[in-house]
Structures are given as structure tokens and as C-alpha cells.
Amino acid sequence: LLGLALIIAGLPIAARADQDVSAAFGNTIVSTYPDKQTAFLWLKADGAYTGSSRRRTAMSGHWDLKGDKICFKQKEPFPAPITYCLDLSSGSPEKGWSAKAVTGEQIRVTIVKGLVHR
Secondary structure: OHHHHHHHOOOOOOOOOOOOOHHHOOOEEEEEOOOOOEEEEEEOOOOEEEEEOOOOOEEEEEEEEEOOEEEEEEEEOOOOOOOEEEEOOOOOOOOOEEEEOOOOOEEEEEEEOOOOOO
16 A cells, blocks of 8 residues: 555646546656655556556556545555545646655656656
């Protein structure tokens, strides 16, 4: 769960949840941490996601839009006991933005064209 929360802590999917989130499909959501490590997240239109934490732990689960939030329920590497929701009411998918990870760290989040794996 911590790895998932670290990745999605500032997801720049859309400025508002009622907007089309398809810009994230087929692209990579990259979270860059103060130590310069990066985490990756890939959304699918069917509500599934896969990801790789900054420690390169693979993860997957389901996402859903609820108002101005995108919510995630992790299934792998273990089923998370909670749903993590992220407010999408600010930020810009085109330019990226700063966000706060679940750990309190400031991260920089961007959407990179294509499916990036590092």
C-alpha cells in the first residue's frame, strides 16, 4: 500500500475528475521524489492499473473516479485494506505539478508520453 500511495500521491490525470482522463491511457504517470528516485503508474480504460514503486516493486489494482478524486484499491503485491483517494481539483497534466506523497514528501508528478519503464 505504501508503494501505491507514494506513486499516486500527486497523480496529474486531469485538472478535474469530471474531465476526460483518457490522456493518461497509454502513457506513464511519473512521480519524482526528493532523492531523485521515480515511480511509475499506468492506467487502463477498464479501471485497472499497474505500477512500479520507486523501489521497483510491481503493483496492480483498480481505480475509480469519485467526484473530484481518483481512488485506488491495490490488489497486488497484497490486497490493501483501504482505498486511497487523490484530489484532482488542481494541477496540470500538460505541465505536471508538485504534490505531497503519503509519507509527507514533496514529489513532482508528470505524464510522459508512451509506456516508460526504467
